[in-house]
Amino acid sequence: MVKTQISSKGQTTIPAKYRARWKSVEVVWEDLPDGSALVRPVPDIMSLFGSAGSTPARDPLEKSKARSAWAGQSERGKA
DSSP: OOOOOOOTTSOOOOOHHHHHHHOOSEEEEEEOTTSOEEEEEEOOHHHHTTTTOOOOOOOTTHHHHHHHHHHHHHHHHHO
């Protein structure tokens, strides 16, 4: 648990260890029934692009290699 001060303008600082982990520029405050608050980062929409997984770089000659392999298989099937 980390304790921070609230300024006279109602502002507080998010500790560096959380900013580094969250990598977000916005947070959401949720008021809980027991009077406490839950603070969560709002993900940056741009950081979500590509988050489903990255595809490996393709071989630029991939199509021609596949066609050659397929042609070789069909030639063997005719003989």
